[in-house]
Amino acid sequence: MAGRIPLFLLACGSFNPITHQHMRLFELARDQMHQTGLYRVVGGIVSPVSDGYGKQGLVASKHRLTMARLALHSSDWVTVDDWESQQSDWTETVVTMRYHYGRIAAQYQQRTGLSKYPPTENSGEPVLKLLCGADVMETFKVSGLWRDDHIEEVVGRFGLVCVSRGTRQLDRTVHESDVLSRHRQNIFLVREWAQNEISATEVRRALRRGNSVKYLLPDSVIDYIKENNLYTQDSEMKNKEIKLRPLTKQTILQD
Ligand SMILES: Nc1ncnc2c1ncn2[C@@H]1O[C@H](COP(=O)(O)OP(=O)(O)OP(=O)(O)O)[C@@H](O)[C@H]1O
Numbered sequence: 001m002a003g004r005i006p007l008f009l010l011a012c013g014s015f016n017p018i019t020h021q022h023m024r025l026f027e028l029a030r031d032q033m034h035q036t037g038l039y040r041v042v043g044g045i046v047s048p049v050s051d052g053y054g055k056q057g058l059v060a061s062k063h064r065l066t067m068a069r070l071a072l073h074s075s076d077w078v079t080v081d082d083w084e085s086q087q088s089d090w091t092e093t094v095v096t097m098r099y100h101y102g103r104i105a106a107q108y109q110q111r112t113g114l115s116k117y118p119p120t121e122n123s124g125e126p127v128l129k130l131l132c133g134a135d136v137m138e139t140f141k142v143s144g145l146w147r148d149d150h151i152e153e154v155v156g157r158f159g160l161v162c163v164s165r166g167t168r169q170l171d172r173t174v175h176e177s178d179v180l181s182r183h184r185q186n187i188f189l190v191r192e193w194a195q196n197e198i199s200a201t202e203v204r205r206a207l208r209r210g211n212s213v214k215y216l217l218p219d220s221v222i223d224y225i226k227e228n229n230l231y232t233q234d235s236e237m238k239n240k241e242i243k244l245r246p247l248t249k250q251t252i253l254q255d
C-alpha cells in the first residue's frame with residue numbers, strides 16, 4: 001500500500017449505546033476504501049455527541065464513552081475520542097471534523113516538518129473523511145438541520161464514506177442533491193451486504209423491556225449497562241420535554 005493516501009475515518013453519533021453494527025461500519029468502510037486503490041486507512045475515530053445534543057433517551061456521555069471504549073478494546077485501529085462529548089453544548093459535525101483534522105495535520109507536521117492543504121497524492125499527508133450511515137446522509141436534505149456551507153465543507157473539503165442502511169437508496173440521495181452530486185468523486189458509497197435492522201433505538205427498547213441483547217453488543221458493554229442500570233423506562237424519558245433546542249435533529253423534526 002506504499003504511495004497511497006493515509007486516511008482517517010471519523011464517525012460521529014450518539015452511540016447510545018455503541019453496537020456491533022457501529023463497529024462493523026469501520027471494517028466495511030476500510031475494505032471499500034482499500035479497494036479504491038487510492039487510500040490506506042490508518043485510523044478510525046468514534047466521537048460520541050455531548051450531553052448537550054439533547055436527544056431523547058441520551059444517557060450521560062461518561063457512560064457512552066466508557067461503553068465505546070470497552071467495545072473497541074480489541075480494535076488495533078479504531079479509537080474513541082472524548083473531545084466532542086466533553087463540549088458543554090452540541091458541536092456541529094464540521095466543527096468536530098476541523099478539530100480532528102487539525103490534530104492529525106499537526107501530528108504529521110511535527111513528524112515530517114511538512115504541511116500542505118489540500119494534501120496531494122503521494123505527499124504522504126493524511127486526509128480525514130466522515131464515516132456515516134445512509135440515514136445521516138439523508139438528513140442533509142432536512143431543511144434547517146445542516147448549514148449549506150457545512151455540507152459543502154463536509155463533502156467538498158473532507159469527504160464522505162457512507163454505508164447503506166435498510167432500504168435507503170444511496171445513489172438516489174446523491175443524485176437528488178446538487179451539492180452531493182457536485183462532489184460525487186469525494187463520496188464513497190459502501191454496501192452492507194449483510195442487511196439488518198440493528199439500531200441503538202431497538203437495543204434500548206429491548207433493554208428496557210428486559211429482553212436479551214446478547215450478540216448485538218459486546219458482553220463487556222452488556223455487563224456495564226447492567227452494573228450501572230442504564231436504559232430503563234426513566235432514562236428513555238430524558239430530554240423528552242425539550243422542544244426548543246435550536247438546530248437539533250429532535251427539534252427540527254418536531255417542527
Ligand atoms: N445499522 C446501521 N447501518 C448503517 N449505519 C449505521 C447503522 N447503525 C448506526 N449507523 C451509523 O452510525 C453512526 C452513529 O449512529 P447513532 O449513534 O446515531 O446510531 P443509531 O443506531 O442511528 O442511533 P439511534 O437509534 O439512537 O438514533 C451514524 O452515522 C449512523 O448512520
Ligand SMILES: NC(=O)c1ccc[n+]([C@@H]2O[C@H](COP(=O)(O)O)[C@@H](O)[C@H]2O)c1
Binds near residue numbers: 015145146147150
Ligand atoms: N448540522 C450538523 O452538523 C448536524 C445536524 C444533525 C446531526 N448531526 C450529527 O449527526 C449525528 C447523528 O446522530 P443521531 O442519529 O444519533 O442523532 C450526530 O453526531 C450529530 O451531531 C450534525
